[in-house]
Amino acid sequence: MKKILFIIGSLRKESFNKQLAKEAEQLLLGRATVEYLDYSDVPLMNQDIEFPAPEAVTRVRERVAEADALWIFSPEYNYSYPGHLKNLIDWLSRPLVAGDRQTPLAINGKKVTLSGAGGASATAKCREKLTELFTLPFLRVDIMPGPQTGIQLNKEAWTEGRMILSDTQKEELRGQADAFLAYIG
Numbered sequence: 001m002k003k004i005l006f007i008i009g010s011l012r013k014e015s016f017n018k019q020l021a022k023e024a025e026q027l028l029l030g031r032a033t034v035e036y037l038d039y040s041d042v043p044l045m046n047q048d049i050e051f052p053a054p055e056a057v058t059r060v061r062e063r064v065a066e067a068d069a070l071w072i073f074s075p076e077y078n079y080s081y082p083g084h085l086k087n088l089i090d091w092l093s094r095p096l097v098a099g100d101r102q103t104p105l106a107i108n109g110k111k112v113t114l115s116g117a118g119g120a121s122a123t124a125k126c127r128e129k130l131t132e133l134f135t136l137p138f139l140r141v142d143i144m145p146g147p148q149t150g151i152q153l154n155k156e157a158w159t160e161g162r163m164i165l166s167d168t169q170k171e172e173l174r175g176q177a178d179a180f181l182a183y184i185g
Contacts, residue, residue: 002184003033005067009074009085009116009126011040016117016153017073019163023170024071024115027177032184037063045090051098057091061106064092069111069184076118076126081133093139108140113180115149115173117163122150144183149176 006025010017025034041056043049053061064070074081092107114130116123127148134141149172157163165173 001031001033002068002181003035003066004028004069004071004180004184005063006034006036007039007070007072007074007085007088008036009072009082011084014161015075016151016157016163017075017115020115020117020149020151020165020173021071021073023165024073024173024177027174028181031181035063035067039084039088042084042088042091045087045094050094053091053096060088061092061096064110065106067110069113069180070107071113071115071180072130074114074116074123074126074130076116076121076123079121079125080129081126086133089133093136105139109142111142111144111180111184113144113148113176113183115151115176117151117153117157120152122152124150144180147172147176147179149173 006021008015008018008021028034037060039060042060043054043056074085093105095101096103096105112134114127116126127150131143134143151169153163
């Protein structure tokens, strides 16, 4: 069974994107192993502390390297991705050994799909910018071209703190889960 590592772009305990990931996890039951990446303790990227890598960085690199695929669920912050998610990707894009640009990075070759729950744009700009980031040649990430799921949260979600998906949104997420499993192979 394939191992899919879920990365949540929000650090809030009960974030809408974590709720969306839980929905996706249910759709993958019995078809893939799902784990969640905790990267809340990863320090800001800083070359002064890059080697040896901080323990938290080593841990997340190992978790990413062990996974067959990554599914990122992210909100949109100011028409882009959250800074802490970018920081994680920055650490994953750095050499594992000082001065060694030949050894594969932890993220190289990973199959990735994107989803997000947010405001009126349904995280379209965030997903667009993440796609652009992941297509950088040195990252060598295999991003699934589609489908992606973007959820526009309703008023009740913002006032009550819980996301309720419509049948159409559930079908979109199911379609993405099925497509991603096929993409992973």
